[in-house]
Amino acid sequence: GQNIDQPTEMTATEGAIVQINCTYQTSGFNGLFWYQQHAGEAPTFLSYNVLDGLEEKGRFSSFLSRSKGYSYLLLKELQMKDSASYLCAVVDSNYQLIWGAGTKLIIKP
Amino acid sequence: GAVVSQHPSWVICKSGTSVKIECRSLDFQATTMFWYRQFPKQSLMLMATSNEGSKATYEQGVEKDKFLINHASLTLSTLTVTSAHPEDSSFYICSARDPGTSYNEQFFGPGTRLTVL
Numbered sequence: 001g002q003n004i005d006q007p008t009e010m011t012a013t014e015g016a017i018v019q020i021n022c023t024y025q026t027s028g029f030n031g032l033f034w035y036q037q038h039a040g041e042a043p044t045f046l047s048y049n050v051l052d053g054l055e056e057k058g059r060f061s062s063f064l065s066r067s068k069g070y071s072y073l074l075l076k077e078l079q080m081k082d083s084a085s086y087l088c089a090v091v092d093s094n095y096q097l098i099w100g101a102g103t104k105l106i107i108k109p
Numbered sequence: 110g111a112v113v114s115q116h117p118s119w120v121i122c123k124s125g126t127s128v129k130i131e132c133r134s135l136d137f138q139a140t141t142m143f144w145y146r147q148f149p150k151q152s153l154m155l156m157a158t159s160n161e162g163s164k165a166t167y168e169q170g171v172e173k174d175k176f177l178i179n180h181a182s183l184t185l186s187t188l189t190v191t192s193a194h195p196e197d198s199s200f201y202i203c204s205a206r207d208p209g210t211s212y213n214e215q216f217f218g219p220g221t222r223l224t225v226l
Contacts, residue, residue, distance in 0.1 A: 035217075041219065042218055042219050044217070045214060048214065087153070097155070097215065099154075102152050
């Protein structure tokens, strides 16, 4: 079966750095998305990785290792507004999005 | 980025009534739209894939006679929850695939919160 694993919840301090991991086992791979979702709102796009390596975009970076079935989202200089759920989603061989359950990130002052 | 709208943003209805939710891509033509359902503290669950001009493809366990999907144009898909019951109360989110992006990114609507009394 297809499976996406991410931690359920993480806590970090304002100004710090946090890494949210995602491991996956899917039928085929055509890229991995990270989305941010605030409570009661729809997901918003953060990043897309299809090749191995690190993609940096401002305070957020995303890493992919296809051989290990592993990705992480790195958030730097955390701000209170970063408190949200972070969803990892893999595009499978049928170009369908397979979603992880999301990681709830709590930022403390 | 591309914009997807949903209407209504929230709706409260009585058990047994039907509710229609609209999903529109505002600045691009979406040949494919997706309908998701999200229960509290859970991830998105794909209900169906809607292709313009053809029948929707439903995921296993989703009743196609209960959740009617119509994708009559390249910018509009509708989801009708027929004979809604309290267990249908959920957050319904649509997304549209923009073929103009290099990796067919999905853009999400703001979601519709349905409460069935």
